[in-house]
Amino acid sequence: MAFLDDNYLLTNNTAKTIYDQIKDLPILDAHNHADVKEIRENKNYSDIWYIEAATDHYVWELLRKRGVEEKYITGSASNKEKWMKLANVFEQLVGNPVYEWVHLDLKRRLGIDLLINEYNAEKIWDITKELLEQENFKPQALLKEMDVELMCSTDDPIDSLEDHKALKESDCKTKVLPTWRPDKSMHINKVGFPDYIKKLEERVQKQILNIDDLIEALQETHDFFEKMGAKASDHGVEVPFGYIIDHQKADQIFQKRMKGENVKKEEEKAYISYMLHKFGEMNVKSNWVMQIHLGAMRDIRDTLYNNIGPDSGGDISNHFIPIVEPLKAFLNKFDERLKIVLYALDPTHYPTLATLTRAFGETVSLGAAWWFNDSPIGMKRQLEYIGTVDLLMNFAGMVSDSRKLMSYGSRTEMFRRVLSDVLGNLVEKGQIPLELAIRGAVHICYERKKVLFNF
Amino acid sequence: MAFLDDNYLLTNNTAKTIYDQIKDLPILDAHNHADVKEIRENKNYSDIWYIEAATDHYVWELLRKRGVEEKYITGSASNKEKWMKLANVFEQLVGNPVYEWVHLDLKRRLGIDLLINEYNAEKIWDITKELLEQENFKPQALLKEMDVELMCSTDDPIDSLEDHKALKESDCKTKVLPTWRPDKSMHINKVGFPDYIKKLEERVQKQILNIDDLIEALQETHDFFEKMGAKASDHGVEVPFGYIIDHQKADQIFQKRMKGENVKKEEEKAYISYMLHKFGEMNVKSNWVMQIHLGAMRDIRDTLYNNIGPDSGGDISNHFIPIVEPLKAFLNKFDERLKIVLYALDPTHYPTLATLTRAFGETVSLGAAWWFNDSPIGMKRQLEYIGTVDLLMNFAGMVSDSRKLMSYGSRTEMFRRVLSDVLGNLVEKGQIPLELAIRGAVHICYERKKVLFNF
C-alpha cells in the first residue's frame, strides 16, 4: 500500500465499502478554533508556512522536539526560512499525525504529490506560493471545496461577533456559528481575571459588583450568542468541578478576588463549580449542548508560557485527577435536562467517562478523541472501546478542533477512515451486519450532529 | 464474513482450530446472579422480553440511551409493548455486546435467524412466544442444552438456600452451588444496615450485641453454606480496604452504628477492613476461594436509585481509586493461605492488579474482564495484557456474571471465541506452539476452574 493512497487506514474490504458511503458527506464541525476574521476577509494566504504551521502549536512542539530553534518556530525568521527548517526535519516526524495531516493537505487540497524533505522544500514552497495566489485557495473557496456545511468557532462571551455577522450576510456557503466559551470568567485565579471582568462590564455596559451582576452580564452575552445562532457552549477545565455551592459563598469568593485578594484552592473549586452550574442553567434555557473539555493541564512549561504565552505547546494530560467525585452532583442536577458532551484528554479516563455517560442516559455523550489522541491509533482505541461500553450511536462525533482552516478536510478524512476501519473490523469479525455498519457510519458522520446540536 | 457465523470473532485459522477444541466443553460458571427459584420451579418463560431484558440492567441502560421511556423499560407497560420498543431501537445498539448476546441467544438457543428490528419485532415475539411454551425451553432444559455442568449463584448469608436444596434433590443435571456474599454486613453506612443485622439475628436465632456476635452469626451461615456445597465467597467493594484493624476499634464502630449514630469515612474503612480479614479467615478454614469484585461505584445516578433502586444501571467504574495501599496488608496477611480471585472493573487497574497477582504467587489470581469489559474488545485487551504480565494458566477463567439464564451459553461462546483468537494470534506470530495453545485453552475453560474452585 502506498503512502496516503485510496486505502489509507482501511485494512479490509468492508472498511473500504463503508468509507465509500461516507467520504463525500458534508462536514459538520461542532468545535474548532477557526480565525473567523480570516474567513470573513477572505484574502489569499501568503504561503505554505502560514497555512500549515504559523497558527498550529501541534507543529511547533514537534519542531522543538527535533531541535529547531524557537526563532524558526514562533520567532523572527521569515516564513520561508521557517518552512525550510520545517522541511529539514519533517521526515523525522513520521508516526505523528502531523506528518499525515500536512501531507494530506498537500495532496488532497493542493494536488502536490511530493514528500516534504530538504530536497523538495524549495519546490513545494514555490508551487504552493503560486497556488495560494489563486481564487480557489482563498479561505471561503477552501471551505467550499472541503464541503464544510457548518462549523462552530470558539469565542469569548465578550466577542462582538462582528465577523460572524458579516459572514452570515455574505454569500459564504459555509455556516459559521459561534460557540460561547466563558472560561475567562471561570478561571478566577488567573492573573488577568479582574481585567477580564472589566472588559465584560464594558461589553454589557453595566457595573459588575457582585456575582449576580456577573451572571447577569454573562447571560446577556449568552442571549446574544443565541441570537447569533450559537448552539453550544464550551468549557475547559482540568478537573470538572461541579459541586453544589451556595450563592453567598460564591459571591464572597468573587468579591474577595475582585478586591485583589488571594483565592485558595478550595475556593477556586467552589467558584468554578458554582459557575459551571450557572452555565448549565443558561444552556438548559437555550437548549444548547454543553461541551466540557476536561483533563488538560495548561502551561506546564515555564519557558514557553513566559516567552510565548498560552497555547504554545506547554499543555499536557494528567492521569491523576478525580472525575466522578467532582462531577457527579452536576450530572445529577441536570439529569435529562441538559445535553452534555464530555471530551476527555487522557485515554486512561475513557473507561470512567464511558461508564458515566452510559449511566446518565440519552443526554450525556462522549466527545471525540481529542488533541494528543486525535490520531489514527488514538481514535481507533477510543472508538473500539467506548462503542462497547456506551453506544457508538450516542457518540457526539468528530470535531476538527483545528487551529488552521486548511486542516478540516484532512482531519475529517482521517477520522472517517478510522471509523470505517473500526466498523469494518466489527463486520469482518461477524459482530454487526454490514448494512447497519454503513447506516451507523452515516449517522455518526452527519445525522447525529444535526440532531444533537440542533444544526 | 456474515453476522455471528461460524467464524464469529475468529480472525485466523489457528483461532478456528483452537476454538474447535473448546467449543463443546461443559460450562463451569463460578459467578452469576442466577434466580435459583426460577430454576427450581422450572416453569416455562412467558416471553422474549422476560428472558432477554426483564432482569438485565445491561439492556435497560442501552434502551435509556436511545431515548426509550422508563415506562417501557422497568415501568408499567406490558412485556409485548416493551419488546416492541426494544426492537424499534435495537439496531442502534450495534457495537455493544448486548447486540451480539441477544442475537446469539435467538440464533443458537432458539434457532431464529432474524435480525431484531421494527419489521421483525412482531414475528420474533410470536415465534418465541410459541417456542417458550415447549418443554425444552424451560430453565432446566435450557441449562442442559447449554451444557452447564455447574454454576454458582450469588447469595446473601441469611438465605435459607431452600431452592438450592430442592434443586440438589431434584433430577436437574446442572449442579447449582450457592456463593456466600456478605456485603450487607460489610457496608456499614448503608441505610438498611441495622435492619439487616436484625434479619441476621433472626436467621441464626441469636442476639447480636457486639462484633463477636456478628462474626459468630456470619460464621454460622458460612458453615451452613459450606454444608450446602459452596466453594467460594464473593465481595463487592469500591476500594478494597484490607487494613489491619484491632478488634476493639471494630467493635466500637459496629456498636456506634447499631445505636443509630453516624459512622465516619475513616471508621467505615476500618470496619470494612476488619470484616474482610474475618471473611478471609473463614475462607481459609473452609478452603474456599475468596472472590473480590473491586472498583464499582454504585448508584451514582440519583433518579435511577431513588425511583428504581440499586442494580438498575447507575453503577460506574472509576479510575481514581487506590488499590495497592489499602489491599497490601490483606494480601500479606493471607499470603499462601487463601485462594483469592481479584476482579477489576476499570481496565486502567489491570496493570496494577496483574503485577500484584504476579507478585503474590500461586494463590492470587485475576478474574475475568467484568461487566463493562465483558465484550470482545474488553476481554481481548485484558487477556492479551494480563497473560504477559501474570500467567494465562493462572487466570481464574470466564464467569458469566449474568442476570439472565438464557445468556450463559452466549456469553461463554463469546469468551471462548475471544480466547481462541488471542491464543491463535500468539501461535500465528510464532510466540507459542499450537499444541500448547490448545492445551492452554482447554485448561482455562475447564480444568483450571475445577482445581481452583475445588468443583
Next chain:
Amino acid sequence: MAFLDDNYLLTNNTAKTIYDQIKDLPILDAHNHADVKEIRENKNYSDIWYIEAATDHYVWELLRKRGVEEKYITGSASNKEKWMKLANVFEQLVGNPVYEWVHLDLKRRLGIDLLINEYNAEKIWDITKELLEQENFKPQALLKEMDVELMCSTDDPIDSLEDHKALKESDCKTKVLPTWRPDKSMHINKVGFPDYIKKLEERVQKQILNIDDLIEALQETHDFFEKMGAKASDHGVEVPFGYIIDHQKADQIFQKRMKGENVKKEEEKAYISYMLHKFGEMNVKSNWVMQIHLGAMRDIRDTLYNNIGPDSGGDISNHFIPIVEPLKAFLNKFDERLKIVLYALDPTHYPTLATLTRAFGETVSLGAAWWFNDSPIGMKRQLEYIGTVDLLMNFAGMVSDSRKLMSYGSRTEMFRRVLSDVLGNLVEKGQIPLELAIRGAVHICYERKKVLFNF
C-alpha cells in the same frame, strides 16, 4: 507460522523488509544489570539453570505462580534439580515473554531446537552442560557473538569499578560502561541508610557530617565514574519527587536521620527532591543522560522481602501515583539543560509522560517499555501510542534491563521485531513511506543512542 521462526512477531511483508535492515545492527544497551565481575573473569558458565534462571527474578515469579517450592527457586536444591522443576512447569508459562526469551536463547545462542518440558529437560540439561564448557560460550565470547558493541551496567557510587577497569584494559571487544545509580543515598528511610553513608565515607575517605559533605562525596564518585567512561546516571523512584527544597531544610532532614531519628513522609519527599536536583546539576556538568525509572513499588510481598531480600519478585506497578505535580518543578528547573529519559512502569502513565516529554522538547525522552511491559504486547502498545503523541525519533530506544547476560540478544531481537512490526503496519496502512520507516528503524536501534548517550 512456526514457533520462533524467521517471521516471529512480523505480521506483514513490510515488517519483514524493515527487520531485515536492522536485525544485524550491533547492540548498544544503555541500561542493564550486568554482573561485570562475571564478564571480567570470563569463566565458563556451570549450567543452563545458572545462565537462564539463577539471577533472574522474572523467572522466579513465574515458577512460584505454578507452585514450585522456594527450595527449587532460590533455595538449597541443586541447579540440576531446579532446572528439572522449571522444565516440569515451563509449558504453563506460555504467553509470558519468559517463555519466548528462554527458548530464543536456546535456539539462537545454543542452537537447540527443543521445547522445554519434562520430556526434554534432561536432554537439554546434558547438551547445554557440554556446550557451556566450550570457549565460545564464555561471557565475552557470547557478548561478541551477540554483537554487543557497548553496554552500561548499573553501579553504586561506592563501587570501585575495578572490574570495569580490568575489562577496559583487556581485549574484550564489548565496551562496558558503568552507570552511576545513587539510590541508596536518596532513599533516606531505608533501614540501611546510615550504614550506607558510612560506606560512602570510607569510599571517599572523608567525613560526612552534613548534606554538603554528602553531596561533595557523591560528586567525587560522579567524577570518578565520568573518568571511567560513564555517560548516564540512573534513579529508581516510586514517585518522581522533584520539588524545589532549600538547602537548610534538606540538611536538617539528613542530620535528623543520621542521628537515628524518624524521618516523616513529607521530609522524605523533600529529601528525595533535594537530592534529585543535586544529581541533575552533576549530570548537567558532565553532559550525562539522567535516567529516571519511575513507578515501581518495591518489596510489597513480606515473605519474599523478609526471606530472600529485595529484587526477588515482590515489586509491582501502581496506577495511583502522581507524576506531573511532583515532577514539574524539576523539569522546568533543568529545561533544555539536561538530557532526561523517563521510564514509566505502569502503562496507564504513558499518556501523561508522552505529553510531558512532548511539551518539554528535545532534551526529554521516553524510555523503553520496562519490566512487566517488556513483552511483545507491552512494547507494541507503547510504541504505537507514544509515537503518535511524542515522536518515535525522540524515543530513547530499547534497553535490555537484563539480569542475565545470555538474554541481551533475545531481548534485543524481540524489540527489533516488534518495532519492525509497528512501523510495518504504519507503512501498510499508508501512514508513512517505506523508506522513512526503514531509516527510522535504524535510527531508533542504533544512531539515536549514539547521539543521545554520547556513546
